[in-house]
Amino acid sequence: MSVDSGQRRPRGAARRDRPSPVRLVGGTLAVWLLLAVASVAWWPVYQDTSMVAAGVTALVVGSLVAVLGAVSRLPAAAVAVATVVGFAATGVPTAVPDEAAGLLPTGRGLVDLFAGVALAWRQLLTVDLPVGSYEALLVPYAVSVLLAAVTGVSVATRASRPELASLPALALFVAGVVVGPSRLETSVVLAVVLAGIALVWALTSRHVRRAVAVAGTTGARVPVGRAVVRPALVGTATIAVAAVVATGLGLVVTPSAARTVARTDVVKPFDPTTQVSPLSGFRAYQRSDEADRTQLTVSGLPAGGFVRVATLDTYDGVVYRVGGPDGAAASGSFERVPTSVDTRDVRGTRVRVDVRVSGYRGVWLPTVGDLEAVTFRGAAADEERSAFFLNRSTGTAALVDGVTGRTRYSLSAVLPDQPTEDELVDARPGDAAVPTPRSVPDAVRDVVRADTDDGTAPGAQLLAVLRALARDGYVSHGVGDDRPSRSGHGADRIEQLLTAQPMVGDQEQYAVAAALMAREIGFPARVVLGFTPGGDSGAPADTTVDDTTTFRGSDVTARIEVDTAQWGWVMLDPNPDVREIPDESEQTPEPVTRPETVVPPPPAEPQEQDQQTPPDADRETPPTQPLWLQVLLAVLPWALGVLGLSMVLLLPAAGIVLVKRLRRRRRRRAPDPRARVVGAWDEYRDALLDGGHDVVPTATRQEVASTAPGSDGAALAAGADAAVFGPADVDDQTAERTWAIADTAIVALGSGRDRRARFRAATSLRSLRSRRPAWSVPSRHAAEPAESASAGPPAAVGGRSERR
Template sequence: MNRTRAGFIVINVVLALLATGLAAASFWPVYQDAAFVTMLAVTLAVGAAIALCGALFRWPSIIVAGAAVAAYVVLGVPLAIPSEATGGILPTGQGLSSLLTATWESWKQLVTISLPVGSYQALLVPAFILTLLAIVVCLTVALRAKHGELAALPPVALLAAGILLGPGSSSLPIALNLGLMAILLVWLIWFRWQRRSASIGLLAEHTGVLVETPRERRFAGVRTVVGAAVILVVAGVAGTAAAIVLPARVDRQVVRTAIEQPFDPRAYASPLSGFRNYLEPAESDVPMLTVSGLPADRRIRVATLDTYDGVVYSVGTDQVSSASGSFTRVPSRLEQSGVHGAKDTITVAVRGYSGVWVPGSGQLQQITFAGGDAEALTGSFYYNDTTGTGAVTRGLRSGDAYTLDAVVKPQLTPAQLVDAQPGTAPVPKPAVVPDELTQALQKYSSAQTTPGAKLAAALKGLQADGYISHGIGPNEPVSRSGHGADRITQLLTDDPMVGDQEQYAVTAALMARQLGFPARVVVGFVAPSSAPAGGTVTLTGADISAWIEVQTHGAGWVTVDPTPPIRPIPPKQPETPTQISRPQTNVLPPVDDTQSQRDDPPQAQVDNSDQNNADPLLATILAVLTIVGWTLLGMALVSAPFLAIIGAKWRRRTLRRTAPTSVDRISGGWREFADAAIDHGYNPPPSATRSEFARTVGGSRTAALASVADRAVFGPAAPSPEEADTVWRAVDDLRRALGRRLTPWRRFVALISLRSLGASRGRTVRKTRR
């Protein structure tokens, strides 16, 4: 093939740009921003120019690589970190520093953040690196390699990288994959055609015989094109049909679904567990938060909990896989156009509140931290968009402040739920539901027929029969804290029903789950009714509260407060025979619940499925780690004796070089050279002097070193430290000279030789001191 023809170069450049551009489009679901399009266009043009210049001017590979690195440094900031470029063009010092750091750090950040990320911080760097590398390698191989067909590999690798770094659900159009496959197929056919034409031309030139007529040439070309087209059509139709008829039933496994998230909510206690702490006398009057722009519902969310194990409501657990347990970093802004509610902006100043959970309202659109720790808070902020819960791994403390934009969910009263129908959001099934709760639900809702009416009736029943008491202080009736199954049982069996928001929220959420409504518990603060919406209010510990969210068909997630009104609590009714028999019922449910969980096929199937899906990858990783570990252990055991010898010699050399006096350092330098010579195979006469030893090794520099050592030991004046340094430099040079005379294997044998460490060698060394 004539690789210098203009036609050959133009076709390869066009096909390389098309293939790499289509492959890089796999990153669009990750960014979805105009900055990505700009980066892609400029990177393709610059990378193609570098590869083209390398081919035309026959640059060696080191020059091509250097040009690519220079392009990365010059264009990296304006293309991949545009926010840190002056005028969007010139890189700044801070931008170059961020680019250097992002070269290895942005990869993990990209797979631990919510998508799309746009041009947030330096997260465009991975796509920029991969695109630049792909186009340079692709076009260089196409124009210069012996087998130009290998140019199809970089676009395929780029496509795979876009998928692996992308979302867990497939969002690439089938047309993009088919288009890339078509371009690569055409490219490979073209390379084959060029090679075939060159071979036929060379054969005709050598033999002088017409090997192929123009008609045969056209027929062969048409046959090749038709065959490729048939393959492409069959593959496209089969793949499309398979995707439509047999759609994937689970999200695909990519890097972001497999990587361990930096923030694990299961490592922290459930916020609901510390509910009563805020109400203690020492905390109830302490200012926790100052909120400006108070939402219309006067509620500030701390965390949303959706997993109940019979002991505590939490944000995900080790036993149940929940979307609420996955927290990721947040780009500059989240798209919440699909959330039903009112947009709101609040500013929060943290005072007495502390912890990892970030108080807010609704579904987050954007958060901006202020103050001296703003950068640290921004870098450690993680968010779960399923529940609208935010967290900072650094932890909030007094003096922190932030502003957030959110969509606040509508609040419904029990009466407004009458016509509601359950939604379809996946929420983990409660592990334990007390029998008393099922009985109370039946009592409250038996007269109703629809799920919404039943839920409304149950909530009204709780508010009618329930009384509020935190059980703190002598003036409040006893009300035990906690929200485990036994505490919910006690709440529903006591007469009167006494508890606080902690118990009523959990009870209402479990009732909603029993009626088929996705439900979860929310912990947060509720401003007093006197606080005006949109105003500024300081929330204290006494403002802590809990409520629920239920998902309804059509309206989505809505806020519902099941807390009974505050009113005087009547005295506890005396126990009756019916009530005395209740402890037997209270003892039985845990046994029945445990048995029902064991016999519950759907729950068991879900858990086993999740475990089975995770086992192969985990087993593979453990197997690889086991093999690597045993291999390293075996290597360590084999090499330990040799490392011990090398270490002993290094320690001996260090002690000699750092001796307290110059005389000892010089004599130690001579002994170090003598030991090295012994290890390299020299055998001096027994009790040899330094001069005799030097003659055994040979060389004028060896004799000079022996003379200097004798003069330092026996001379009238003490040598200076500079002389000792000069001697040790000469010793280092002579030791290297000894090694240059040997093969690499013999040098290794000398390195681990024991001759200079033996007892006989000790006697020789003592002799050479005189």
């Protein structure tokens, strides 16, 4: 059976026809399946039903927009505008639920929604997982599903190669892996399943397209079972076998190193290494004007409870600080906590305490035990919640903008069970990673050797050195009438503490000395600064009848934590009891059992102390931001939101204009003058199409020019016909004159139109979708009579003759 060429439709007509119901339903369901599987990669990021609601809403809205565009044959610009409108209408209730008024968006919600398209990606990488529906962090997932649904369904229902509809789902999966956790979880199995479904869809689409082409050529029905179903099943079985093998290999052959994702390399918004060590300001609490000043008021704290300010694990011979020598240690990674911290593995007593800040200041937020959740109250609750960061490995919390007198919050935490002293005798060192201390004085090693026996267990040695500190040490803060006592905890001060007779210092020095000695024995150790009733001074706790404890400056203390193989991190008190300090003359000379030590020379590398305040300096106070910076930070989110919305709306139009500019440049700079003349006509013809004029695809140039406004079109058509079919060569001057006529004709087409009409013409896709007749392309040998006949148009096209 032959098909009459005169009855054939233009090549682009098939693409402009409405898709069949079978293709609409089949393509949409295939994209839904692909996107549903790809969305599983995002579940570790959110782990909340709000993600399901946001994903389903975005999927339905995106599919409706794409199907409407396919059925109504809308251009890409109209589909893009419909996508933005659908996103604005449904995005706030699903992606920013805290800012929605029921099912309706609010002004602030819309600002957060569109700002989140650009900003929430980075915020998502700096928040501890899972994030749930915290702030606007659902926006990255919602907008990704929306764009993937619109693109995937549009390709599946409108494109000539529907198998490419799986690419948006693959991009959604990759994005979920990149922003996901660093641990491997189900990515291998999920990737294999997704790739297998995409291959099956591609295989089926290819066989369907081939069957349709055969049916259109032969005019006979092609057996669906033999031509489509059977090859698809065979290919599916092959893909399934390969998927099982690949999954097994991926699960058995595990990667040798931790997975690197975006959150492992992103620069954290809070860097603890830039903060002054809070232990350096220990003596400031003991001054006469601070010792009796109320710092914190805590309700619900058990008797003898400890309030943690900061955990310090890095010693460089000058100070104990947070975060490792370069911030790369686990203790240096602070993340926002959107919901709660998983404490199911912690054995202990669950408590809920309320904290009201009075005189305390600093970036470090006081906490209790192993933090589970924090809730801020008061006028500044929203700002403090956004500025809250937590290091899960040390339990240290921080407010980037600093704690103020307005800070009020509640804590849910677990107080870990602690072993008894008898149980600690059998303690073995744990395997926690703690930065190795630098510039440790030799006196630490000498004291450990003198107070312990080599044959005893590590736990017994640790208890022995702590008992020696409590036996030989005396407490003095060096303020008022106290015995003179140097502040600070550098290597020279610890050397002086351990070699002086009598041993005089305070919790700052004893905690550092105990931590260094624990490291010498083999226990990972760190120093903990905080408040406890009485401050290890023997004074009674200041507790009211309603179970509210008031901490004053004199209640500050420092303790140590050591990691054990049996109980994990255990907090120990290395501080001597407060008692009268004897005079040096009253000390009974004893035989020297410790080897003589000398003060070590200064370290080879100079220590960076420019960021440290003097030991007696006041605790760090966050610098006040200038007014212009505060105004800028307040206006910036709104400006970025407006900018993001403008980019979303204008980006498709800008892309269309750019493509047309490049097309015009290519035509005008063609190497052959004849091609430049034909390009001038093509540019004029495309301007007619974009301006809304009806141009029949099979019409000749003269026929197109006869229906166009103005007289320049006829001259362009004649010049193009002469260049293509005429015997004479075309020179550069003729090409330039033709382009000048084309520019004038194009400008004339837009005259008299308003700005809106000109914008529609500039962003129209009609000329980009239209195909020129094959005979309109200039031939390199068009001047030769023998070949001009074959290169020219047919003698009759649609019943019309072409004059040459």
